[in-house]
Amino acid sequence: MPYGYTGRILHVDLTTGTISDEHPSESFYRHTMGGSALGLHYLLKMVPPKADPLGPENVLVLSVGVLTGAPIGGLSRVIANAKSPLTGGIGDAEGGGFWPAELKFAGFDAIVVKGISPKPVYLYIKDGEAELRDASAVWGKITGESEAMLREAVGDKRAQVLQIGPAGEKGCKFGNILNMSTRACGRTGMGAVMGSKRLKAVVVRGTGRPEIADKDKVRELAKWGRDNLEESGAWGMQLHGTAGGINGLQETGALPTRNWSSGVFEGWEKIWGQTMTDTILTDRDTCYACVVRCKRVVETKEPFEVDPLYGGPEYETTASFGSYCGVDNLVAIAKANELCNKYGMDTISCGGTVAFAMDCYEQGILTQEDTGGLDLRFGNAEAMVAMVQRIADREGLGDLLAEGSYAAAQEIGHGAEDLAVTCHKQEYPAHVPQAKRSLGLIYAVNPFGADHMSSEHDPSYAPGGGESIERLSAIALNDPQDARSLNDEKVRFALTTQYVYSLLDSLGTCMFVWGPTWQLYDMEQLRELVEAITGWRTSLYELLMVGQRRLNMMRVFNAREGIAREQDMLPKKGFIKLAGGATDGVGIEETDFLQARERYYAMAGWDENGVPTEGTLRKLGLEWLVD
């Protein structure tokens, strides 16, 4: 076959303990590019509407893209899809590391898991063979310990371990799935689904290598990446990690502070990536074959002891446990990050939920009695860290907060509902919609809830926006210069770049390496890479149709669950006028938002309820989804 993957899908029924495999056609891979669109295909075929996300009918698909396994950076990504226990709609989360490449080396593109195992198990895959094994010994263990024990159990130090932590086992609605105890498929509670199935881990070892149609071209692109790294936007990622951009966000009033009341945080410099570099950073880590090395490793003793095994905080983590909570203590943030990685929790939703609880506490909706004695005011680093541990342990208020801020707010009542900052019940990531308008629209309409990696951030607002527009115009032909508007240009920009990022989640590429603006490689180089690896003569038109296809598959999945326009909404705090800094007094007019949403639906080819029309589905080759 003239393309670079093995073409095997592993099917696992945990209820019966049976395993089988499938060899899809080339056109199936080309239609989906692997990854998220491939996962959605199985979910739409296998999961009945209204299925319990934590019940046996839900299906969890772990997949890689058609590019994964090639020796060049930004391709080793695993995508988790299932019905989400957090949002009630489609779930989707991506993570890096070495496990994704290892799965390809072992001969598989995806694992489709259904049913519930009668007892905890793990799946062991080695070079084309797979078996389910007893996981009693590691059930309940934190990720670092579990990983070591599983490698010991299979007798292979080079085995890669993808797993859930105790939070996922206990059904925390933002439980995640990690490999290397640091690379998380973070969002939408995919770890809770895996936990509900009593599947602790997937341990993989492979010694094969996928075929590559044009090895010279891949080598040439890899060399180009090494040669141009220092001039690219990705270089800052290596130097100071993703938190290196906090200064720009502070400057533009786009740093979410004290549960989204402000876009500026007076303690920003203390939690800045540069500060991390100068203080607690001990190493920079990477994923398979990647030269960017954006991952942080930190080690601290005081006031909290942080184990370097669990890495260091990303920007998202830094903001959610930092500025969201008014906390300017970087060591406390690093500790919260370590706890999330030990117990397997999404740092964004966890931090957002703690910030929500702090807001409730500040406003007297929660008392010290409710918090089990914690003085949960904004800025209290110790209370923040303690609350993270309680969520992981589901202890006291932590048990409720483990359901996520939306569900907790419903339970708490008394105005708490107005303080949960979620779309589709999922907590905002760390970018302010009042500042980045088109991103705010995507928060609302994105099928798996508020997300910062499902479209490009407004280049009109971000520093360096001029150059971004220049490069993006090749994709979107937009000129969204007006920072404060949600006009047609902004909506078109949002939708078009949503197709781009939707594609990246199917190809399984890292958005710090391949993408439309500030990444190391641009979209045309990505097209060349697809051609070089698969041997397909492709175009960005074909590729963006895959992105569009995935987005529409997600909308159909949600429509079957009754999720559509009514849920495509910003929370109350998403509209408020922010206080201080460059966005002082800046809110979002609800009428503007509703008009933009209406136009977004229309441009996307959806009906007024936000459901793909028959024509749109047929255009995308999804006629099998027409009812």
Place this chain on the structure above:
Amino acid sequence: MPYGYTGRILHVDLTTGTISDEHPSESFYRHTMGGSALGLHYLLKMVPPKADPLGPENVLVLSVGVLTGAPIGGLSRVIANAKSPLTGGIGDAEGGGFWPAELKFAGFDAIVVKGISPKPVYLYIKDGEAELRDASAVWGKITGESEAMLREAVGDKRAQVLQIGPAGEKGCKFGNILNMSTRACGRTGMGAVMGSKRLKAVVVRGTGRPEIADKDKVRELAKWGRDNLEESGAWGMQLHGTAGGINGLQETGALPTRNWSSGVFEGWEKIWGQTMTDTILTDRDTCYACVVRCKRVVETKEPFEVDPLYGGPEYETTASFGSYCGVDNLVAIAKANELCNKYGMDTISCGGTVAFAMDCYEQGILTQEDTGGLDLRFGNAEAMVAMVQRIADREGLGDLLAEGSYAAAQEIGHGAEDLAVTCHKQEYPAHVPQAKRSLGLIYAVNPFGADHMSSEHDPSYAPGGGESIERLSAIALNDPQDARSLNDEKVRFALTTQYVYSLLDSLGTCMFVWGPTWQLYDMEQLRELVEAITGWRTSLYELLMVGQRRLNMMRVFNAREGIAREQDMLPKKGFIKLAGGATDGVGIEETDFLQARERYYAMAGWDENGVPTEGTLRKLGLEWLVD
């Protein structure tokens, strides 16, 4: 400016005799790529609904693309747009030659002509300067004479002349616009519009050269073209011209015969391109910088004298005066071609109209009295040639036939209406919809009527279809294997490749050189060329959005005229079962066609009446066309 065109539009008001120019922004060029989409922009802004196509309110735009003028083949194309007197809707026609490159060398990208001159004039453009001059001396002259006289008048043998012939002057509804007396903007009667304005010609001379962002890359692509010509599908064009494929069409039952009653013609070998090569061919001609050399030159003395100045017949011409009319006399076909080029008539519509008249004659609807004594039976070569001359002269029945077969049929009555083979009142080009299903759909829905260069022909049916699908999949990701169906795959294929060809008409590229299947260069090379010439980092996604934009602009233009679903129909003969050969007994079921049309509208983002929805217009940056 980092792009390779001068960015000047010439505006001419013939009523007042005033001339001005305009320097549009870079984004305007990028939004349209020049050519047809640029022309449509002016028509939509300037022509009021219900304007008389031959009145002063109509506007004629002559344009070239952003690539035109670069020293590589297939870029020297002129596009004519105006409201069509033939169809009553949007008009659009493209032609090659040297004039298009010369216009760019003279510093202009387009000429926008409005009003009606009180007396015959021609426009003379030299190196950035333009003036209107008296054309009394050449008014009424055949093209070859007029061209020589105009070169003499401006005192420059190297001046390029774009002009109409006597047919356009006399309002023949399929009057065309030619340069070199051979390169025609053939279809939709653009010559009649130019004639109604009393604009005989545009004479151009330029000594400048457009800037090119990356000359080395253009040179590299040109060299690649030379090196790979003999292995490409374009090589057959050089050897035997476009009529070299007649054997394949005969074999597959796709050669239109005796006014579309059959897909096979027993005299096919006598009119075949190979036969032309072996008999009457004297030379091969080309357009600016092109290595393909597809143009024929023929010379004959008996039984008709054909002047080589007027070239030789294309496949379309060969079929329309040949198999359409049951004529197997290649010299007669060459004569009809020469007459069309002398008098300025579209060979497809002219031949189709003669074939229609022959069908009427055979069925007794027209008599020898009506025909002025001509025995207009199928196969009578002399009568065919005589009738072409009478149409050019508007003599007798020729005066009526000069209105086109649709209008003539309405006038003739008595069942003649069922014998006119038109879509949107324009005669079918020489490809059989019963054989090429997706093309048949495009015949019906194409905004400027039946056309064979507005989408790709079914690769499932054409010989070599396997390879075509392989190359096309990079654009359309289709698998339209089922020759006899009009299923979703076929509709998707039709729509997607319509975007491709719509783009090519805006870029102003020749479809024998750049395109998705059998051309010399493929679409990815075209993308590279756009980048090399303009300096824009572009993508096939951006480019196909231009194609989509142009198509939607045309649909809006027609909707304003009240032209929509009702006109998107095949004629009665389009549905009939063909007789003989591989398509014996093959018709099109009207229910299949109507379902395909409905799905085509839906996939295109149009309402059930075939009008672009507001969302589709906004998606394409055409919000100014939302009513």
